[in-house]
Amino acid sequence: MHVNAQEPPWRVIRAFPLDNGGVLVHLHNVSGGVLAGDDLVLDIQVGPRAQVQVTSTGATRLYRHRPGAPDSEQRILFSVSSGGVLEYLPDALIPFAGSRHRQRTEIRLEHAATLFGWEIVAPGRQAMGERFLFDSLRLATKVESPLRPLLLEDFLLQPAANPLVSAARLGDYTHTATFYAVQPGSVVDWRELERQLDEIAIRESRPGCTIWGTSTLAYDGVIVKGLGTSARQMPAALAGFWAMAKRFLTGEEAVPPRKLK
Numbered sequence: 001m002h003v004n005a006q007e008p009p010w011r012v013i014r015a016f017p018l019d020n021g022g023v024l025v026h027l028h029n030v031s032g033g034v035l036a037g038d039d040l041v042l043d044i045q046v047g048p049r050a051q052v053q054v055t056s057t058g059a060t061r062l063y064r065h066r067p068g069a070p071d072s073e074q075r076i077l078f079s080v081s082s083g084g085v086l087e088y089l090p091d092a093l094i095p096f097a098g099s100r101h102r103q104r105t106e107i108r109l110e111h112a113a114t115l116f117g118w119e120i121v122a123p124g125r126q127a128m129g130e131r132f133l134f135d136s137l138r139l140a141t142k143v144e145s146p147l148r149p150l151l152l153e154d155f156l157l158q159p160a161a162n163p164l165v166s167a168a169r170l171g172d173y174t175h176t177a178t179f180y181a182v183q184p185g186s187v188v189d190w191r192e193l194e195r196q197l198d199e200i201a202i203r204e205s206r207p208g209c210t211i212w213g214t215s216t217l218a219y220d221g222v223i224v225k226g227l228g229t230s231a232r233q234m235p236a237a238l239a240g241f242w243a244m245a246k247r248f249l250t251g252e253e254a255v256p257p258r259k260l261k
Helices: 190-204 234-250
Strands: 010-017 023-029 039-046 051-056 060-062 072-080 085-089 093-095 100-109 114-121 136-144 149-157 175-182 210-216 221-228
Touching: 039 051, 039 085, 072 085, 072 114, 085 234, 093 114, 100 114, 114 136, 114 234, 149 175, 149 221, 175 234, 190 210, 190 221, 190 234, 210 234, 221 234
Parallel strands: 023 051, 039 072, 051 085, 060 093, 072 100, 085 114, 100 136
Antiparallel strands: 010 023, 114 175, 136 149, 175 221, 210 221
């Protein structure tokens, strides 16, 4: 692994070797969170046949916006070469009351590259009584191959203007989670992988507490979506989806980050 450049607040703690020859990389924000006016860029390139697991040392905290300051922004740019494997497994995103943030994730996969990723979004600092008290949160994700876009999502959440507690949005649920597995050019039976992931989704769903659903993408991947009343059960369920998908697509077992063991 080579770190070409790193500037505060980002810091690569270290790269732990994995049994399969890959590395586990911990990313740390030394400022403790994302401040108003921050413009952060994370750019990771995975070479041919390289295997990288990227995680964070804790939740991403989005601090209250300061009057006169620009909205905070974070851009996450990944590219994975042919035969490479990227596992992006960050902790939850927690938007504090009054925060205003934009996050844009762009992932480019070459033919036969593999991506496993997840995301958890909390409603705020629940211990402080916060529930959808942030001003604005925009989350845009694009995953593409050389031939076409594979996954496009763009959400703008503004609770004051469009209450998230509406039955048409989240209802009684407070947390959202997403898992995706993508492998451009693969000849695997994606419907079969969806079926196996759906078995986990059914087993892990408890209406009124946590619900999960799965779907095959139009091309080269599957996606799992979840809603929960807390984040307590979500990491374990996401790890189950990831383990199943990795075994199906690569024939290898998932190696959880040490904090999940």
